[in-house]
């Protein structure tokens with residue numbers, strides 16, 4: 001039986017183990033089994049079909065069916081994303097929806113006069129249209145999902161080891177083994193890099209340039225005099241997002257590109273973002289949020305692909321048995337299942353069998369040809 005070594009046991013590494021464990025010997029190296037700083041457990045844990053690239057829609061549709069099968073264990077809440085557009089973004093939103101429908105997603109379109117009728121708590125004055133997912137969208141408990149996938153993978157035969165990869169050895173165009181912080185050396189037929197925000201650093205262990213770096217993102221938990229019981233996740237034209245969580249809400253916004261450095265080991269929430277620009281944007285779009293109260297805030301690291309905010313999935317061309325699965329830049333939990341299945345297909349059959357994820361391959365990094373996903377936040 002061939003052996004696959006997966007570096008990183010977050011949702012991407014664990015989904016890969018889940019789909020592969022019945023067909024190969026699988027060893028997952030995870031340096032922190034508490035997942036205290038993993039992107040997966042610090043995420044907003046939401047899933048949507050509203051992307052601009054068809055491949056991302058397809059991955060979400062599979063993610064949604066995977067979550068449906070784990071609904072109870074993952075605490076799935078079936079709820080929509082509401083994506084807003086002003087005149088400037090209207091044509092793109094309409095074109096995105098046409099593509100999403102063609103891919104099998106179910107997304108409704110609201111013209112400007114119907115937005116305020118349907119969502120009376122929303123200031124729709126400057127909006128020209130909006131799209132709302134009718135199915136396959138929602139949110140869940142990322143930690144519970146990870147625990148469920150990990151324990152199923154173990155039941156199928158995967159082994160998780162508490163250790164850190166510190167060197168990847170290659171010979172004649174093949175990755176042969178991984179050395180760990182505890183002094184072990186594991187040989188493998190395939191090695192998968194699924195180290196989340198640390199994937200660029202891990203790829204460097206094999207001498208591979210991979211533009212994936214951590215970028216800090218802060219989520220705020222707030223209370224406000226607003227009934228969120230039927231509210232969708234609102235994705236504003238400004239990049240601000242908010243969704244219900246328990247009897248309050250969570251919300252956030254990315255910092256501007258010129259204020260988004262490599263965070264190192266900094267996981268302190270960026271409280272300044274709340275005063276400017278987040279709160280004014282929230283209050284503009286949802287006037288009831290003028291009176292919000294902050295309950296707490298946390299920060300996690302995006303596994304940011306610096307080329308185009310899209311994942312890098314597939315073999316490194318010069319070392320074909322070294323497979324990269326990372327760089328999701330804010331949408332990796334929902335795409336973990338599709339990625340895990342795809343990577344397991346590459347390892348078992350040498351080619352994708354279900355979803356063709358070739359466009360996410362390393363070649364676009366080498367050619368410096370971005371494949372941008374525009375619906376990101």
Ligand SMILES: Cc1cc2nc3c(=O)[nH]c(=O)nc-3n(C[C@H](O)[C@H](O)[C@H](O)COP(=O)(O)OP(=O)(O)OC[C@H]3O[C@@H](n4cnc5c(N)ncnc54)[C@H](O)[C@@H]3O)c2cc1C
Pocket residue numbers: 007008009010011012013029030031032035037038039040041042043044045046047163164165166194195196197198202217218219299300301302303325326327328329330331332333334335
């Ligand atoms: C605030 C925030 C909100 C987000 N919201 C969403 C959302 O709503 N929906 C969504 O789909 N995605 C969201 N994301 C993005 C998502 O969390 C990530 O894309 C996804 O979790 C990546 O999963 P991963 O398994 O690759 O990484 P991780 O979960 O980070 O797992 C990687 C693992 O690798 C381990 N590791 C690292 N280096 C080594 C090494 N050398 N040896 C051994 N182990 C190693 C780490 O300890 C870690 O556990 C959000 C992220 C953040 C930060």
